Amino acid sequence: MTIKERFLSAINREKKITSGNIPKNVFALAMPLMIGAVLQTSQSLIDLFWVGKLGTEAISAVAMSGTIIMFVFTISLGLSIGTLSLVARDIGAGRKDEANVTASHSVIVGLALGVAAALTGLLFSDIFLRLLGADTDVIAAGNHYLRIMLMGSFTMIVLFTCNYVLQAAGDTFHPMLFLGLANIFNIVLDPIFIFGIGVPKMGTSGAALATVLGQAISMVLVLNLLLRKDALVKLTYRGFRFRPDILKDIVKIGVPASLQMFLRTTMYIVLVSLVAGFGMKAVAAYGIIMRLQVVMLMPSFALGGAAATFMGQNVGACKPGRARTSVWTATFFDSAIMLFLGVVFFIFPRAILSVFNQDVRLLDIGVEFLRISAFFYSFMGFGIVLNRGLRGAGDTFMPMLITAFTLWAYTVPLAFYLSQNTVLGLKGIWWAMATSHLVQAILTIIWFESGMWKRSMLRVCHEGAPHF
Numbered sequence: 001m002t003i004k005e006r007f008l009s010a011i012n013r014e015k016k017i018t019s020g021n022i023p024k025n026v027f028a029l030a031m032p033l034m035i036g037a038v039l040q041t042s043q044s045l046i047d048l049f050w051v052g053k054l055g056t057e058a059i060s061a062v063a064m065s066g067t068i069i070m071f072v073f074t075i076s077l078g079l080s081i082g083t084l085s086l087v088a089r090d091i092g093a094g095r096k097d098e099a100n101v102t103a104s105h106s107v108i109v110g111l112a113l114g115v116a117a118a119l120t121g122l123l124f125s126d127i128f129l130r131l132l133g134a135d136t137d138v139i140a141a142g143n144h145y146l147r148i149m150l151m152g153s154f155t156m157i158v159l160f161t162c163n164y165v166l167q168a169a170g171d172t173f174h175p176m177l178f179l180g181l182a183n184i185f186n187i188v189l190d191p192i193f194i195f196g197i198g199v200p201k202m203g204t205s206g207a208a209l210a211t212v213l214g215q216a217i218s219m220v221l222v223l224n225l226l227l228r229k230d231a232l233v234k235l236t237y238r239g240f241r242f243r244p245d246i247l248k249d250i251v252k253i254g255v256p257a258s259l260q261m262f263l264r265t266t267m268y269i270v271l272v273s274l275v276a277g278f279g280m281k282a283v284a285a286y287g288i289i290m291r292l293q294v295v296m297l298m299p300s301f302a303l304g305g306a307a308a309t310f311m312g313q314n315v316g317a318c319k320p321g322r323a324r325t326s327v328w329t330a331t332f333f334d335s336a337i338m339l340f341l342g343v344v345f346f347i348f349p350r351a352i353l354s355v356f357n358q359d360v361r362l363l364d365i366g367v368e369f370l371r372i373s374a375f376f377y378s379f380m381g382f383g384i385v386l387n388r389g390l391r392g393a394g395d396t397f398m399p400m401l402i403t404a405f406t407l408w409a410y411t412v413p414l415a416f417y418l419s420q421n422t423v424l425g426l427k428g429i430w431w432a433m434a435t436s437h438l439v440q441a442i443l444t445i446i447w448f449e450s451g452m453w454k455r456s457m458l459r460v461c462h463e464g465a466p467h468f
Contacts, residue, residue, distance in 0.1 A: 017170055017313040018092055018322070026306050026330050029172055034302030036163075036176035038295065039183045046183070047207040048291055050190045052356050054141070056284050058204050059357065061134070061142030063287025067272055068128045069149050070265040072117045076157040078258025079109055080164035082250035085312050085394045087168035087233060092316025096233070103165045103226065104235045105246045110161040114154020121150020132269065133276045145204040152212030155219045162222040167309055169232040174225055178218040185214035256396035260403045267407045271429060274415060278426045285365040288356050293373070296345070299337045300381050303330040304388030311392030311453075320454050327389030327448070334381035342377035345370050365426065372430040382441035386448045395453040402443045411436040 017025070051058045083106040090099035125147040129139045159182075163175035191197060193206025202209065226235045268290070275286045310326035345352065349370035353363050387399050411432050418428025 017310055018317040018319060022310075022322070022326050022329050023333075026303070026310065026326055026333070029170065029309060030299075030302045030306035030330065030333075032172035032176040033167065033305045034299055036172070036179045037298040037301045037305075039176070039179040046186055046190055047211060048288065048356060050194050051204055051207050054194070054203060056280060056357070056359065056362070057137040058141045059284045059287060060280050061129070061138045061145060061204055062207070063283060063290070064129055064132045064134050064138065064272065065142045065146040065149065066287070066291070067132065067265065067269050068125075068146055069153070070268070071262070072113075072150065072153045072157070073160075074258050074261035074265055075113055076110065076160050077261050078254035078256075079106060079113065079157070079250065080161050080254075081257040081308075081391050081396065082106075082252070082254030083161060084164045084168045084308055085253050085392055086246070086249055087165055088309055088312025088392060089316035089394075091169055091233075092313030095316075099169070100234045100236050101243060102246050102250070103162075103233050104237060105243065106161050106165065106250065107158060107223075107226075107235060109247070109250070110157045111154060114157045117153040117157070118151040121147045121153070125150060133273050135280070138280070141204050145208045148205055148208035148212060152208075152216070155212055155215035159215055159219040159222060162219070162226055165226065165233050166222070167305055168312060170309060170313075171232050172305075174222065178222050181221070182214035182218040185217055186210050189213060253391075253394045253396050256400040257391060260396070260400040263400070263404050263407050267412055270412055271415060271433070274419060274429060275426070281359060281362045282365050282426060284357065284359075285353075285362045285369065288353060288362075289366055289369050289373075292352065296338075296341050296377070297380065297384065299341075300334050300384040301388075303334040303381075304385040306330050307385050307389035308392030311389045312394075315393050323389075323393070327386060327392075330389070331381055331385040334385050335378050338381045339378040342374040345377070346374035349374075368427055369430045372427065373434045376434045376437045379437040379441040383437060383444050386444045390444075390448060390453050393453040398447050398452070399444065402440060402447065406436050406440040406443065410439055 017029075048059065048062060051062050083102060086102045087099045090096070090102065126139055126143045129142050129146065134142065159178070163178070166172070166175055189210035190207055192199060193202045193210050194204070195201060195206075223235070225231060226233065228234070272283065272286065275282050307327040307330040310330070311323045314320070314323035314326065349367040350363055353366040353370070357363070390396070390399050414435075415429045415432035418424045418432055419426060420428075422428055424431065
């Protein structure tokens, strides 16, 4: 048995999700997810590293473009979460054929969303940047970058959806592998396209093209895997029949999840506009740190992904106690990791930020942001992992409401007040963002412990319905 076969044997068997040692198997499932998530998110940091060589305007352009791209990611996330919840529960309940049909519907919907995003990027990319308050130089640097990213976004959507299908089945090795390959291509192609090594110099556009091509290669590989006869979950396009009930269930779970991400994305847009009032160097610092924090949150995303899979399959298998214990185990793992990372970011903020830019004013702003945020990193684990555990059970509406309250009734008003009406100025925005993690953690813990997520499990177990 090869190393790969042993690895897959250790994590892909259903009994490892619905029975066995919980801490050991949560960790085994989360590790490939963590590596894969780091690889996926580091693509943006790779772009940022090379684009940073082009100047502050280029960094600001990529940062603002990233805010728009998050809208596409938001819709894709809702589709993927709905898919994961339904596929995981079908597998936990032994309904593999139903899982295959759900996965097929999701990929078709993902392709349609990608076409819509491409048309939007072709027509409106420069308008989006102008609405964010970008100046002429930033629009010039970011217009083609954003257009290429949006026109190629179908690669991200389909890759993301397929990886969630595999994750729902307990296969976290292949998503890690495919994302790693996408990253390798991005690393190789970025300097070639950006600086014109053997090809015309493309600047920021080259970074976008490198990212899209890397994702396209991985998309083809994951589709090929899911079309194989021995796939854990198989795409079934031959004799495909549209099932409105499946689409309805994906929408029922996915729309609140998308709205939750939409609320977060629009909040960041508002905050970008607010930060822009303090200058483009503040925007550049904000963009760098947001990307750094996404990388730092990879353990949270990975353990949250493991929590969602454990929750979904154990709900399908009608084991609420094991579902709850699995999610809390992942949460405590993550809180410890985030506490450690917070200490690192607090002690070495300037050294970390100087990797991306050497501008003194930008570094001063970034250091303030990192040191304020570091105190609250450990609370992120509770908000993120418990939230994703709830998603695995199909409970996405109340987490969406919690996010809406935290961001729009707390963070945005507080950021406006502190930055505009107190001596804190820009620091007021950082304090509002940091303390919001504590608020969200408290509210999510209260809802998770209420046990209301068990209602979906009771319907599935008592009625025996493929979906609810």
